[in-house]
Amino acid sequence: xxxxxxxxxxxxxxxxxxxxxxxxxxxxxxxxxxxxxxxxxxxxxxxxxxxxxxxxxxxxxxxxxxxxxxxxxxxxxxxxxxxxxxxxxxxxxxxxxxxxxxxxxxxxxxxxxxxxxxxxxxxxxxxxxxxxxxxxxxxxxxxxxxxxxxxxxxxxxxxxxxxxxxxxxxxxxxxxxxxxxxxxxxxxxxxxxxxxxxxxxxxxxxxxxxxxxxxxxxxxxxxxxxxxxxxxxxxxxxxxxxxxxxxxxxxxxxxxxxxxxxxxxxxxxxxxxxxxxxxxxxxxxxxxxxxxxxxxxxxxxxxxxxxxxxxxxxxxxxxxxxxxxxxxxxxxxxxxxxxxxxxxxxx
Numbered sequence: 001x002x003x004x005x006x007x008x009x010x011x012x013x014x015x016x017x018x019x020x021x022x023x024x025x026x027x028x029x030x031x032x033x034x035x036x037x038x039x040x041x042x043x044x045x046x047x048x049x050x051x052x053x054x055x056x057x058x059x060x061x062x063x064x065x066x067x068x069x070x071x072x073x074x075x076x077x078x079x080x081x082x083x084x085x086x087x088x089x090x091x092x093x094x095x096x097x098x099x100x101x102x103x104x105x106x107x108x109x110x111x112x113x114x115x116x117x118x119x120x121x122x123x124x125x126x127x128x129x130x131x132x133x134x135x136x137x138x139x140x141x142x143x144x145x146x147x148x149x150x151x152x153x154x155x156x157x158x159x160x161x162x163x164x165x166x167x168x169x170x171x172x173x174x175x176x177x178x179x180x181x182x183x184x185x186x187x188x189x190x191x192x193x194x195x196x197x198x199x200x201x202x203x204x205x206x207x208x209x210x211x212x213x214x215x216x217x218x219x220x221x222x223x224x225x226x227x228x229x230x231x232x233x234x235x236x237x238x239x240x241x242x243x244x245x246x247x248x249x250x251x252x253x254x255x256x257x258x259x260x261x262x263x264x265x266x267x268x269x270x271x272x273x274x275x276x277x278x279x280x281x282x283x284x285x286x287x288x289x290x291x292x293x294x295x296x297x298x299x300x301x302x303x304x305x306x307x308x309x310x311x312x313x314x315x316x317x318x319x320x321x322x323x324x325x326x327x328x329x330x331x332x333x334x335x336x337x338x339x340x341x342x343x344x345x346x347x
Contacts, residue, residue, distance in 0.1 A: 152182045155211035162217055165199045182207040198242045223270045224255035224287050235261055237270030256288040265289040268311040275314035277322055304330040309339030316341045
């Protein structure tokens, strides 16, 4: 690779000519050239004065003065100054361990302050959620504690929904629940107490703070009384014996069912009886069924027979029978045949 040529040398700077007239003739001859030819040759050199190669020192002539000196003398008298590192204004003092620890603590403190500043919103949101959670937990725990305390103990038992059942007798049977906190009322104990009342078909418990326990009773619907050696046993549609009396109970029909309470005929008769309106049901004195397809009953005031047939479509048959009885009262009718509700037969 060729080395680039040198830049053209600037014009040489010439020193101002000395005032020769002022020289003393005794000190300096008049024919001394103040600018020697050697300086002109140096200025005409390709590299110019002071631009020689680094390997070749440039000689300067001291031509100003009473005597011209050789370059070696000028260089020897010129002080050489080498570049040196800048001297600091003051040297740092010696740092001890205590100062290092103090600086580290200050740095950590500043870092923590910055972290807290940038996470202020997140910490505030976290405090809000934490406070809300604590409030809800305190409310729940307080409510549970109060509910299971004597503040909500049972002081009264009330029985509703009874018709043929003595409500006061049921309340007396449940008296052992008094003093029990409402959430701790044992439903199994209530059930064992109500088993003694056959008319109770189902029940529900309702706590009414602060001190009332409500028992809602659904009574069994008696279908009729079945004659037996012991008398007349009142049964419901499921065949459950409700009571036994020596005489037929008033307000309930006498059942004549082939096969007893466990037969299909009894199930059909019970379904028909429960589907009838209350005003028609109250007039029935006899209910019979030889098979599940031959259900019939008698209206006692007039002795009118109602042929029902099967228990299918009993709701529609009940509406048809009620309409026919309103148009043609039973006192002038011997038989209502509603086994085919679309074609009722009245005779």
